[in-house]
Amino acid sequence: MIADDSVLFRRGLCLLLEEAGFEIVGEADDAQELMTRVRSDVPDVAIVDIKMPPTFTDEGLRAAAELRRLYPDLGVLVLSQNLEVHYAMRLIENQVSGVGYLLKDRVSAVDDFVDAITRVAAGGSVVDSGVVAELLARRRAVNPLDRLTEREREVLSLMAEGRSNHAIQERLFVSSRTVETHVRNILLKLGLKEAPDDHRRVLAVLAFLRS
Amino acid sequence: MSADDRYESSPGAGVQVAEPSDDGVRWIPLAVGFGGVALGVVELTVGIPRAEPADHLLLVHVLVGWAFVGSALLALARHPDNRVGKLLVAVGMLWFVPMLTFSESSLVFSVGFLADGLFWAPLAQLFLSFPSGRMDHRLDRAIVVSLYVALPLGNLLVGLFLDLETAGCVGCPANVFLLSNDPALAASMWTVDSLVGAALAVAVLIRFLRRWRTSTGPSRRALQPVMWGIVPGFLAASYFIISTVVETSPELQTVALPLVNLALAGLPVGFVVGLFRSQLDRSLVGNLLVELKGAIPHGRLREALARALGDPQLELAYWLPESGRYVDEEGRDVTVSDTGPRRATPIRDSQRRPLAVLVHDAAVSQDEQRVEAVAIAARLALENERLNAEVRAQLQEVRASRMRVVNAGDEARRHLERDLHDGAQQRLLAISAAIERVRTMDSTPGRHIEMLSEIAGELKEALVELRDLARGIHPSLLTDEGLGPAVESLARRARVPTRVEEAPSQRFPSPVESAAYFVVAEALANAARHSGASEVTVTIRADEGLLRVRVRDDGAGGAGVDGGSGLGGLEDRVLSLGGSLLVDSPVGGGTVVTAAIPVPVETGHGS
Numbered sequence: 001m002i003a004d005d006s007v008l009f010r011r012g013l014c015l016l017l018e019e020a021g022f023e024i025v026g027e028a029d030d031a032q033e034l035m036t037r038v039r040s041d042v043p044d045v046a047i048v049d050i051k052m053p054p055t056f057t058d059e060g061l062r063a064a065a066e067l068r069r070l071y072p073d074l075g076v077l078v079l080s081q082n083l084e085v086h087y088a089m090r091l092i093e094n095q096v097s098g099v100g101y102l103l104k105d106r107v108s109a110v111d112d113f114v115d116a117i118t119r120v121a122a123g124g125s126v127v128d129s130g131v132v133a134e135l136l137a138r139r140r141a142v143n144p145l146d147r148l149t150e151r152e153r154e155v156l157s158l159m160a161e162g163r164s165n166h167a168i169q170e171r172l173f174v175s176s177r178t179v180e181t182h183v184r185n186i187l188l189k190l191g192l193k194e195a196p197d198d199h200r201r202v203l204a205v206l207a208f209l210r211s
Numbered sequence: 212m213s214a215d216d217r218y219e220s221s222p223g224a225g226v227q228v229a230e231p232s233d234d235g236v237r238w239i240p241l242a243v244g245f246g247g248v249a250l251g252v253v254e255l256t257v258g259i260p261r262a263e264p265a266d267h268l269l270l271v272h273v274l275v276g277w278a279f280v281g282s283a284l285l286a287l288a289r290h291p292d293n294r295v296g297k298l299l300v301a302v303g304m305l306w307f308v309p310m311l312t313f314s315e316s317s318l319v320f321s322v323g324f325l326a327d328g329l330f331w332a333p334l335a336q337l338f339l340s341f342p343s344g345r346m347d348h349r350l351d352r353a354i355v356v357s358l359y360v361a362l363p364l365g366n367l368l369v370g371l372f373l374d375l376e377t378a379g380c381v382g383c384p385a386n387v388f389l390l391s392n393d394p395a396l397a398a399s400m401w402t403v404d405s406l407v408g409a410a411l412a413v414a415v416l417i418r419f420l421r422r423w424r425t426s427t428g429p430s431r432r433a434l435q436p437v438m439w440g441i442v443p444g445f446l447a448a449s450y451f452i453i454s455t456v457v458e459t460s461p462e463l464q465t466v467a468l469p470l471v472n473l474a475l476a477g478l479p480v481g482f483v484v485g486l487f488r489s490q491l492d493r494s495l496v497g498n499l500l501v502e503l504k505g506a507i508p509h510g511r512l513r514e515a516l517a518r519a520l521g522d523p524q525l526e527l528a529y530w531l532p533e534s535g536r537y538v539d540e541e542g543r544d545v546t547v548s549d550t551g552p553r554r555a556t557p558i559r560d561s562q563r564r565p566l567a568v569l570v571h572d573a574a575v576s577q578d579e580q581r582v583e584a585v586a587i588a589a590r591l592a593l594e595n596e597r598l599n600a601e602v603r604a605q606l607q608e609v610r611a612s613r614m615r616v617v618n619a620g621d622e623a624r625r626h627l628e629r630d631l632h633d634g635a636q637q638r639l640l641a642i643s644a645a646i647e648r649v650r651t652m653d654s655t656p657g658r659h660i661e662m663l664s665e666i667a668g669e670l671k672e673a674l675v676e677l678r679d680l681a682r683g684i685h686p687s688l689l690t691d692e693g694l695g696p697a698v699e700s701l702a703r704r705a706r707v708p709t710r711v712e713e714a715p716s717q718r719f720p721s722p723v724e725s726a727a728y729f730v731v732a733e734a735l736a737n738a739a740r741h742s743g744a745s746e747v748t749v750t751i752r753a754d755e756g757l758l759r760v761r762v763r764d765d766g767a768g769g770a771g772v773d774g775g776s777g778l779g780g781l782e783d784r785v786l787s788l789g790g791s792l793l794v795d796s797p798v799g800g801g802t803v804v805t806a807a808i809p810v811p812v813e814t815g816h817g818s
Binding site: 055057058081082083084085086105108134135137138139140141 | 667671674678681682687688690691692696699700703704705706707708709745746
């Protein structure tokens with residue numbers, strides 16, 4: 001299900017996703033229509049623009065919250081034209097899992113986009129790499145991230161994006177054991193506890209970066 | 212209200228302090244009068260039996276002396292504080308002193324000899340200080356002092372070498388100062404003395420004419436009778452000087468001398484008439500009172516006061532207590548100067564606070580009571596006018612501020628146009644050209660894909676640039692979510708480690724939020740640009756109807772509101788909302804930017 005007030009964008013996205021092998025079950029102009037359509041036919045993932053009528057502020061976020069509450073198995077991917085850490089945090093903090101925040105630009109990197117949809121559908125979390133980058137780039141007087149090695153920082157940003165160890169391993173072309181070691185070291189150096197699952201891990205990392 | 216503390220110095224204008232008038236000392240004029248008459252009588256009684264000069268000459272001499280004494284009495288009676296009266300007394304007394312030469316005693320004779328012609332000194336001082344009694348110019352003072360010195364000194368120098376017996380004075384007592392008898396030297400001394408005297412006399416005349424030419428209003432009216440008196444006086448002086456150098460026949464002497472003396476009598480008459488003319492016309496003040504009863508149209512108050520005081524070039528300036536400066540009726544800044552021929556008289560309101568100041572001809576301040584009366588009569592009108600002037604001054608400031616805001620807006624638009632032109636627009640042009648090429652290119656699929664990748668890259672860049680631009684113009688996060696999230700976003704992206712200590716959770720009217728946001732943005736930019744700071748803290752708090760924004764950095768300090776810091780335009784924006792912007796930036800001590808903007812008071816507390 002795709003909800004976006006721009007017909008042009010919806011059409012483009014539909015074509016892209018159908019090419020990639022997804023089935024589009026419906027389209028909506030605004031949040032209200034989205035809720036109506038979902039009620040009649042619940043998809044696996046809803047892709048929702050964050051700014052929609054009537055106020056064009058955070059309709060998408062609120063719709064995501066509502067959808068997750070009503071349909072816990074439904075993954076919601078929120079797309080935004082601008083990169084705002086504030087909204088990403090709001091989404092993740094409130095839902096923890098089964099949600100994602102991506103910049104609309106990422107749509108053009110089809111493989112990554114498809115991967116994000118798949119992860120959200122499976123109940124994982126997705127955080128746009130730009131959001132993570134902004135959080136990491138934040139200037140601090142005393143930067144705890146300085147304790148990490150270059151590699152460890154790479155792993156950290158991938159963790160913050162919501163990727164699983166397996167995904168990290170594939171991206172960095174290393175063994176799973178290496179990834180585990182890195183993750184453990186990172187958590188140790190930053191004073192973070194081991195999280196019970198990937199989603200909460202994302203939350204913990206993001207919360208740490210935010211503070 | 213005692214007359215004593217009438218004029219203290221007022222803020223901003225170095226006003227002269229007028230001494231309190233001495234009402235008790237009335238015996239001075241009486242003493243002068245009595246003394247003068249007595250001296251004249253003495254001269255007559257002593258001189259006539261001697262028949263030294265001819266009888267009628269002696270009589271004329273005494274009459275002139277009495278003329279000076281009489282005018283001195285009139286002047287002292289009317290204007291006891293004015294130096295004019297005292298100078299006239301000096302002239303009169305010194306006029307009679309040479310009659311000491313009638314004495315048998317050598318000492319007395321010699322004193323008389325020394326004092327011969329000394330009356331010219333106070334007379335010159337009168338010329339150069341009439342009618343206020345003060346000499347404004349250093350040159351004038353120098354000339355007069357020279358006369359006071361040169362006249363007796365010249366006589367002394369002559370007396371050193373002149374033995375009167377040898378010179379043909381029969382029966383004269385001996386000259387006490389006689390050093391050696393050298394008639395030739397004495398004669399040359401006399402010539403030198405006369406020439407010096409002549410030079411000084413000419414100098415006095417030139418300075419007086421200059422004063423006459425540059426005088427206006429009451430001063431001019433006062434000097435006019437003196438001018439009439441000068442003509443015969445000048446002729447008299449010339450005659451005296453010429454007669455010492457050139458031999459004159461005794462017949463001419465007997466005719467000319469009395470006429471010349473009589474001519475001198477014209478001077479005291481001239482001075483007295485001038486003194487009276489410089490007084491304010493009582494009726495003019497009466498007219499003013501009637502005029503003030505009705506409403507005076509804006510801008511006419513100055514004219515009315517000028518008419519009442521007889522000084523068409525009267526200047527009127529109002530004191531604005533809040534801004535601590537003087538303005539004219541249009542609200543424009545005025546500097547009040549109290550130099551030279553113009554004097555400044557402060558006017559106070561009914562609570563003794565400074566209200567306004569009149570800058571007028573020095574002659575007007577002769578009649579202090581009249582000026583005071585005028586000031587009191589006009590007080591109410593002045594207070595009204597001052598309110599008007601204050602409003603106008605504020606309007607000027609508002610206009611200036613609006614202009615700055617408009618200019619700032621234009622400047623920002625120009626920047627925007629340039630950024631769009633140089634950045635995004637160029638890219639889009641490049642992209643459209645590339646697309647064109649793809650269209651017309653040969654059908655090698657590899658090349659197509661390459662080109663399209665290139666285009667995609669350029670599009671991404673363009674998007675990023677436009678996004679940043681839009682955020683710089685007005686961040687949507689501020690509009691949608693308020694100050695807290697927007698400022699935190701600024702802090703995250705700042706080039707200097709920045710911490711938001713406190714940010715409000717409630718929303719405010721959008722101009723207030725904009726102003727606060729941009730103050731923070733600019734302060735952060737400054738901290739990164741100039742000061743080399745290592746940490747910045749931002750605190751935003753709303754309490755008691757004020758939104759306080761504080762940005763503190765620990766950099767080098769020395770920043771100001773103007774001078775390229777970009778805070779100048781923000782100050783206008785904050786001021787237009789009724790707020791204030793302060794930059795506290797001691798050199799070497801970091802910078803604190805504080806903005807306070809009024810906001811509607813909450814009825815409850817925000818969550």
